[in-house]
Amino acid sequence: MWGPTNKLITCETCHGDFHSCCGHFGYLPLVLPVYNVGYMSHVVDILKCICKMSLVKRCTSTSSYLLSLDDIGFSISVSCEPVRKGRARGPIVLSEQIGSISPGPPTCKSLEFHGSMVEGGQLTFIASYSGGEKGGCFFEWFRVKDNGKETTF
Numbered sequence: 809m810w811g812p813t814n815k816l817i818t819c820e821t822c823h824g825d826f827h828s829c830c831g832h833f834g835y836l837p838l839v840l841p842v843y844n845v846g847y848m849s850h851v852v853d854i855l856k857c858i859c860k861m862s863l864v865k866r867c868t869s870t871s872s873y874l875l876s877l878d879d880i881g882f883s884i885s886v887s888c889e890p891v892r893k894g895r896a897r898g899p900i901v902l903s904e905q906i907g908s909i910s911p912g913p914p915t916c917k918s919l920e921f922h923g924s925m926v927e928g929g930q931l932t933f934i935a936s937y938s939g940g941e942k943g944g945c946f947f948e949w950f951r952v953k954d955n956g957k958e959t960t961f
């Protein structure tokens with residue numbers, strides 16, 4: 809406990825009352841990071857100083873990197889810390905920044921059916937999308953005959 813919060817209870821740590829307990833340090837694990845409101849104006853000032861284009865930092869240790877939706881609008885740079893077998897390390901070298909990353913063409917990468925292929929069964933599908941932020945995609949169901957002729961519903 810951090811101390812009594814009113815005059816009616818005693819401190820669980822030092823058993824002092826509201827006047828004799830001077831308070832105790834403690835921590836409360838939060839689900840998400842929270843800014844201290846007392847520092848909010850300073851936090852805003854600092855965030856205003858940071859260029860969005862230079863905020864790229866990803867921790868991958870491979871020599872290739874798959875660009876994702878999160879990377880759009882950012883520049884990319886890579887750093888290399890040379891490490892000798894035996895763990896001796898050399899100075900880190902930082903590449904130039906390339907970019908900015910633009911969204912790819914809107915693409916349906918796959919269509920996968922789910923459900924029962926029996927009358928009365930409900931068919932659904934999962935369409936995986938890539939190419940920037942997804943908008944209102946247009947879907948159309950077709951009934952296909954054996955001869956390949958399609959009819960819409």
Ligand SMILES: [Zn+2]
Pocket residue numbers: 810811812819820821822823824829830831832
């Ligand atoms: Zn106390």
